[in-house]
Amino acid sequence: MILIVYVTVDGQAKKIADKLEKVLEQNGCIVKVADMSVVSKKQLETANKIVVIASIRYGKFPKILFQFVAQNAHYLKEKAGDFVGINLIARNPAKAVPQNNVYVRKFLEKIDWEPNHVAIFAGALLYSKYHFFDKKMIQLIMYLTKGPTDSSQDIEFTDWEKVEQFGIKLVEER
Ligand SMILES: Cc1cc2nc3c(=O)[nH]c(=O)nc-3n(C[C@H](O)[C@H](O)[C@H](O)COP(=O)(O)O)c2cc1C
Known part of the structure; x- marks a missing residue:
């Protein structure tokens, strides 16, 4: 089972989670989409793979994301977790890569988890x-x-x- 865990304010992270779910299911995967504030330990334990999606507000990822990563780093490492960052500067394709996206670069420096893949998508205005x-x-x-x-x-x-x-x-x- 691929578990997609998102945190959102205006819905774009959830919309991206839902799109990924659709693509994965169309290709024969079993997928579960979960809100980060309610995702259960059981879901994390039973997942074969975890994808974490979060968006930027005033230059920062939400606190809950840092807490989630700190508490569940062992699952994220064991299950080759991926990270998806959403922001508006990524509307410029040059800023949609981790080394040029200041928010994602700083986030990765701060956490004790090196995601298997890091994707950056532009959000919505x-x-x-x-x-x-x-x-x-x-x-x-x-x-x-x-x-x-x-x-x-x-x-x-x-x-x-x-x-x-x-x-x-x-x-x-x-
Ligand atoms: C109050 C607010 C502050 C934001 N600050 C930034 C920012 O500092 N840099 C940026 O690139 N995007 C910023 N954004 C854009 C959001 O990352 C973008 O709208 C995203 O789609 C929001 O995701 P969500 O709907 O999952 O909450 C901001 C958006 C809002 C509403």
Whole structure:
């Protein structure tokens, strides 16, 4: 069983987890998708493989991710766990590799786990979901990074073909 554990705020990490589940199931794998806040020890124990998915907020991965990795590093190492990081700077393909993605690079430096594979996908810019402060801050970040600042439009930057290719890689390595 391949266990995909995600943590999300606005749903994009879950959407990517669900897409991977679909690709894996279409290729004959048994898959379970679990929210990091409720994933059970039994699920971690019975998995043959674990994929961890998390997204960035204001330059940081969530605390629960660090706790999850610290508590379950033995499972992640034993089951050749993979890590998937989601953020908006990865909309620039040059920043979608660990050595050029500051968030993922720093995360990997801090944890006691070297993932089997690290994938980085661009997330979604969902202005319609953000509250006033977040909307203004994201607009500023977008302005500084030459991204879209029109808050009347939501944009999904996730390259679904890239997500699918990552899923296929998992199938081939099974
Ligand atoms: C409040 C907030 C802060 C964010 N900060 C960053 C950031 O510092 N750098 C970045 O590249 N993306 C940033 N993002 C983009 C998110 O990583 C992206 O929207 C992602 O799709 C969110 O995933 P989720 O829906 O699983 O929570 C931010 C998004 C929000 C809403």
